[in-house]
Amino acid sequence: MASNNPATPSVKEQREAKRAAKVAVLKKQQAKEKRNRIIGFSVGGLLVAGAIALVITFVVSSAVPKVNPDDIAIEGLDTFDGLTAVHIDPNPVDYEAEYGMNPPAGGDHFGAWLNCGVYTEPQQNENAVHALEHGAVWVTYDPDVLGEAEIETLRESIPKTYMVLSPYPGLPAPVVASAWANQVQLDGVDDPRLADFIEKFRQSPDAPEPGAACTGAVNGPGRIS
Amino acid sequence: MDQAESPDSGRRVRLIVAAVVAVALLVAAAFAAGSLSAPVATAPSTTSAEAGFARDMQTHHAQAVEMSLIVRDLTDDPDVRLLAYDIATSQSQQAGQMNGWLTVWNLPQTSPEPAMTWMSRPALTGVSHEGMSEMGTGESDHEPGGDMPGMATAEQLAELEAATGDEAERIFLQLMIAHHEGGVEMADAVLVRSNERVVRSLAASIVKAQSSEIGYMQDLLDALPAA
Numbered sequence: 001m002a003s004n005n006p007a008t009p010s011v012k013e014q015r016e017a018k019r020a021a022k023v024a025v026l027k028k029q030q031a032k033e034k035r036n037r038i039i040g041f042s043v044g045g046l047l048v049a050g051a052i053a054l055v056i057t058f059v060v061s062s063a064v065p066k067v068n069p070d071d072i073a074i075e076g077l078d079t080f081d082g083l084t085a086v087h088i089d090p091n092p093v094d095y096e097a098e099y100g101m102n103p104p105a106g107g108d109h110f111g112a113w114l115n116c117g118v119y120t121e122p123q124q125n126e127n128a129v130h131a132l133e134h135g136a137v138w139v140t141y142d143p144d145v146l147g148e149a150e151i152e153t154l155r156e157s158i159p160k161t162y163m164v165l166s167p168y169p170g171l172p173a174p175v176v177a178s179a180w181a182n183q184v185q186l187d188g189v190d191d192p193r194l195a196d197f198i199e200k201f202r203q204s205p206d207a208p209e210p211g212a213a214c215t216g217a218v219n220g221p222g223r224i225s
Numbered sequence: 226m227d228q229a230e231s232p233d234s235g236r237r238v239r240l241i242v243a244a245v246v247a248v249a250l251l252v253a254a255a256f257a258a259g260s261l262s263a264p265v266a267t268a269p270s271t272t273s274a275e276a277g278f279a280r281d282m283q284t285h286h287a288q289a290v291e292m293s294l295i296v297r298d299l300t301d302d303p304d305v306r307l308l309a310y311d312i313a314t315s316q317s318q319q320a321g322q323m324n325g326w327l328t329v330w331n332l333p334q335t336s337p338e339p340a341m342t343w344m345s346r347p348a349l350t351g352v353s354h355e356g357m358s359e360m361g362t363g364e365s366d367h368e369p370g371g372d373m374p375g376m377a378t379a380e381q382l383a384e385l386e387a388a389t390g391d392e393a394e395r396i397f398l399q400l401m402i403a404h405h406e407g408g409v410e411m412a413d414a415v416l417v418r419s420n421e422r423v424v425r426s427l428a429a430s431i432v433k434a435q436s437s438e439i440g441y442m443q444d445l446l447d448a449l450p451a452a
Contacts, residue, residue, distance in 0.1 A: 211318035
């Protein structure tokens with residue numbers, strides 16, 4: 001009977017075909033799952049590796065901290081624009097009246113600069129301002145406010161060159177740090193802004209004459225180092 | 226067996242290729258990220274205005290140092306001696322800066338071109354004129370290989386060395402005023418030819434310091450007794 005009509009599959013053949021179709025669908029599904037798994041692992045792996053690469057890049061590129069002096073922010077910083085810088089000796093300058101500064105942080109000055117160093121006595125403003133023009137930082141303290149131990153702390157905490165340290169009676173704060181055109185009033189010898197100020201301004205290329213000497217001119221009274 | 230194995234091994238090959246490509250992409254991406262996040266440092270070339278200035282200004286500064294040390298031995302005047310000390314120490318320090326730039330830029334201290342060639346080239350357009358002297362234009366009519374502006378001649382140096390006292394001070398001040406004017410001219414010239422931060426910063430300092438010293442030296446010169 002079956003041989004009469006070759007177009008009509010036998011029951012067995014029909015069953016086989018069904019099963020083959022089922023197997024094909026199953027295989028297709030398995031292949032799809034496998035593909036998805038590969039894609040998933042690949043994407044996941046890439047993400048993990050990318051994250052690791054970014055971390056390595058970040059660590060390597062920031063291993064040496066970069067300190068741009070421009071980025072050092074100092075709270076309460078006073079700045080003075082358009083300062084003149086004429087040698088006016090022998091006439092003294094009234095820095096408070098002329099520039100609104102106490103103590104001075106730039107302006108006209110004497111032809112000789114104050115040699116940098118540690119002083120136990122007040123200094124001639126007009127010489128010290130010339131040292132600021134050469135890139136020095138001048139740290140002044142009120143001798144009526146600071147004790148001997150605190151003064152010693154100041155002396156220990158500042159760099160050995162391009163620094164002037166001297167008492168300055170009548171300061172508006174216990175300690176004042178000044179560079180050319182910049183100044184900050186400090187709360188005391190352990191005010192963290194002192195180190196920041198020195199780091200930012202000492203021998204800064206923004207001083208009018210960076211690289212000029214802070215030696216070889218005038219030794220003020222009471223120089224101890 | 227063969228037919229059953231080949232699709233499997235084909236897939237393995239594809240997987241390996243994909244892994245290799247992924248790793249290569251990863252390396253490239255990490256490299257790009259690293260180089261993009263690193264500061265861009267393009268050093269000036271050996272025929273740049275920056276390099277020319279760094280070399281010629283060292284020569285120019287060296288003569289100012291030489292003249293300053295000469296006059297300190299020829300006079301007792303404290304003002305002139307201190308001025309000479311100031312010029313000698315600060316210009317030595319600045320010459321050291323310029324020497325250091327060339328080293329950092331991996332350039333020779335000696336130019337492949339005649340001195341002053343950089344100043345004979347046209348100014349850059351769109352460069353900030355900040356820091357230039359009041360009268361300065363940065364333009365120059367200098368020829369490659371020509372004298373640098375304000376340099377003293379060998380005869381003038383000999384004349385200074387043969388003098389003493391007021392006469393030595395007068396010659397020194399006259400020579401140094403001209404020398405500073407030339408220095409300001411060269412600093413102005415690089416300020417219209419460079420965007421390099423360190424170069425602009427030092428050139429502006431030179432303009433400022435030497436301009437004010439010219440005024441001071443003129444005062445000292447005027448105060449000398451008539452020759």
